[in-house]
Amino acid sequence: xxxxxxxxxxxxxxxxxxxxxPPTEKLAAAEKAVADAKxxxxxxxxxxxxxxxxxxxxxxxxxxxxxxxxxxxxxxxGKSEQLLASVSGxxxxxxxxxxxxxxxxxxxxxxxxxxxxxxxxxxxxLVAKAPAGKDRxxxxxxxxxxxxxxxxxxxxxxALDGGDYQGAQAKAKAIQDKAQSxxxxxxxxMAKMQKGKSAKKK
Amino acid sequence: MTKSFSMRIVFLLIMGGLSLFACVQKAPPDxxxxxxxxxxxxxxxxxARYAPTEFGRxxxxxxxxxxxxxxxxxxxxxPWESNSLAMELRAVQAEGQHVLEAAARKKEAExxxxxTRVALLERRLETFSSRIDRIGSRVVLGQRPxxxxxxLRQARSYIEQGLFxxxxxxxxxxxxxxxxxxxxxxxxxxxxxxxxxxAYWRGLVARTINWSRTHHAVALVIxxxxxxxxxxxxxxxxxxxxxxxxxxxxxxxxxxxDGATPExxxxxxxxxxxxxxxFYRAFVLDYPNDEDRRRFQAARxxxxxxxxxxxGGQIEIHGEDQIPMNxxxxxxxxxxxxxxxxxxxxxxxxxxxxxxxxxxxxSVSMALASxxxxxxxxxDGAGQPR
Numbered sequence: 198x199x200x201x202x203x204x205x206x207x208x209x210x211x212x213x214x215x216x217x218x219p220p221t222e223k224l225a226a227a228e229k230a231v232a233d234a235k236x237x238x239x240x241x242x243x244x245x246x247x248x249x250x251x252x253x254x255x256x257x258x259x260x261x262x263x264x265x266x267x268x269x270x271x272x273x274x275g276k277s278e279q280l281l282a283s284v285s286g287x288x289x290x291x292x293x294x295x296x297x298x299x300x301x302x303x304x305x306x307x308x309x310x311x312x313x314x315x316x317x318x319x320x321x322x323l324v325a326k327a328p329a330g331k332d333r334x335x336x337x338x339x340x341x342x343x344x345x346x347x348x349x350x351x352x353x354x355x356a357l358d359g360g361d362y363q364g365a366q367a368k369a370k371a372i373q374d375k376a377q378s379x380x381x382x383x384x385x386x387m388a389k390m391q392k393g394k395s396a397k398k399k
Numbered sequence: 400m401t402k403s404f405s406m407r408i409v410f411l412l413i414m415g416g417l418s419l420f421a422c423v424q425k426a427p428p429d430x431x432x433x434x435x436x437x438x439x440x441x442x443x444x445x446x447a448r449y450a451p452t453e454f455g456r457x458x459x460x461x462x463x464x465x466x467x468x469x470x471x472x473x474x475x476x477x478p479w480e481s482n483s484l485a486m487e488l489r490a491v492q493a494e495g496q497h498v499l500e501a502a503a504r505k506k507e508a509e510x511x512x513x514x515t516r517v518a519l520l521e522r523r524l525e526t527f528s529s530r531i532d533r534i535g536s537r538v539v540l541g542q543r544p545x546x547x548x549x550x551l552r553q554a555r556s557y558i559e560q561g562l563f564x565x566x567x568x569x570x571x572x573x574x575x576x577x578x579x580x581x582x583x584x585x586x587x588x589x590x591x592x593x594x595x596x597x598a599y600w601r602g603l604v605a606r607t608i609n610w611s612r613t614h615h616a617v618a619l620v621i622x623x624x625x626x627x628x629x630x631x632x633x634x635x636x637x638x639x640x641x642x643x644x645x646x647x648x649x650x651x652x653x654x655x656x657d658g659a660t661p662e663x664x665x666x667x668x669x670x671x672x673x674x675x676x677x678f679y680r681a682f683v684l685d686y687p688n689d690e691d692r693r694r695f696q697a698a699r700x701x702x703x704x705x706x707x708x709x710x711g712g713q714i715e716i717h718g719e720d721q722i723p724m725n726x727x728x729x730x731x732x733x734x735x736x737x738x739x740x741x742x743x744x745x746x747x748x749x750x751x752x753x754x755x756x757x758x759x760x761x762s763v764s765m766a767l768a769s770x771x772x773x774x775x776x777x778x779d780g781a782g783q784p785r
Contacts, residue, residue, distance in 0.1 A: 252447025345542030
């Protein structure tokens with residue numbers, strides 16, 4: 198009788214042992230690794246790689262759900278485990294690279310800020326020297342534009358302080374381009390007036 | 400013995416021959432490299448974002464094959480066995496290529512949509528600017544136009560960086576800034592479209608004409624929206640001349656240096672002939688009059704005007720400067736030929752009435768209305784394509 202019970206229990210125990218368990222810990226580790234990458238700024242500074250990480254994590258989760266839905270004996274979490282291992286490994290690399298990219302973006306934004314500051318200063322100088330010419334309204338508009346650019350410089354600093362280096366760079370580039378365009382406009386007007394004066398002397 | 404030895408030799412020879420052809424199952428290096436390259440390109444193309452389902456399948460497959468490559472490093476493949484790793488790699492490659500194409504298509508579509516959004520708003524801004532320039536109200540907007548332009552330049556910059564959603568966000572900001580400009584113009588210039596204001600101005604003109612009729616004298620009426628000076632003699636129009644106003648002339652004068660041209664009923668207090676003015680010939684008006692002073696003081700009291708501002712003065716109807724100007728600092732400018740025609744007709748005490756407009760449908764009110772009508776119908780108020 199005892200032997201019979203053991204004989205019946207053994208296959209059941211073997212079945213239970215044979216059932217695959219979902220990779221809960223590996224999933225948690227991969228999710229943490231992706232969250233760390235996100236916190237490091239990967240979404241902004243290494244967007245493509247971060248998207249891939251998210252895509253792979255989503256794929257692993259989907260695979261786990263699909264396996265969970267199967268009959269216990271037929272479950273196989275091998276694929277999802279491989280994906281999760283890949284996500285965890287890549288996420289570490291992405292986090293490290295993000296820090297590097299962020300530093301590069303910061304340096305580029307700071308440089309762009311300096312470029313914008315110099316361009317605005319040059320434009321302000323030219324606007325101050327700009328002759329009234331015949332179009333006072335145009336001069337007033339240019340003065341207002343130059344003042345607007347000066348005021349906008351503070352937004353670059355704000356973006357830098359907030360760690361938005363891409364935003365700071367884009368803003369700085371926009372300001373620099375516009376300042377240069379104002380400078381060119383004033384210089385052209387000045388040259389035109391100079392030409393007019395020379396023609397009158399003749 | 401000899402036979403058995405021979406058999407062994409034959410067996411060894413067969414086995415040796417076979418081992419020459421048998422090999423470790425390996426993924427073809429060039430194929431492996433091609434899939435790895437494809438994987439990198441998929442990262443750049445943001446495959447996971449633009450084709451998430453297809454990318455998920457590819458990623459699963461690719462990770463599985465990579466696992467197999469590592470696990471089957473020492474598995475022997477016999478010549479009659481096909482290289483299943485190579486086959487799987489080819490399948491992964493085909494799958495990846497498909498994802499790449501799908502992602503590239505969607506990314507390009509998103510880039511084009513973002514570019515279109517910026518281009519449409521740029522066009523809207525261009526039309527908007529040309530319309531406000533036409534009525535000389537650019538100065539009214541102060542720094543707002545440059546703020547809008549900066550936002551649009553920023554949006555372009557984001558597109559260049561492939562940051563389409565950020566670009567879209569900034570386009571919305573730019574669109575809102577444009578709406579703010581419109582709102583400001585309506586606040587500052589809305590009186591040109593306001594029936595009550597126009598009725599008030601009409602009343603001023605009627606009184607001036609009546610005065611001219613009853614006093615058998617000359618009176619001047621300046622219509623700012625039409626940029627026209629009409630001379631009335633005995634209550635009848637005796638001449639109409641084009642005028643130029645201050646650089647912010649469309650506004651009502653509030654303080655010194657604002658470039659606005661005053662509105663109200665004035666009188667000529669002095670005539671300046673050749674040699675007495677830099678502007679050929681001129682009539683000095685009694686600006687500021689009592690009404691102007693009262694309004695200025697009230698604005699100061701309520702804090703609507705900074706304490707360091709002054710009311711200004713020396714508002715004239717004058718001729719041209721040596722350099723021909725498009726606008727004045729707030730005065731009314733006639734051409735020298737036209738001021739010659741008016742000069743001898745007016746005298747000290749001649750009334751001068753300056754109004755915004757005589758009709759509710761005037762150049763300013765129509766320009767304001769066109770700011771609404773002129774919007775590109777492919778964009779909504781938030782800068783989004785309809």
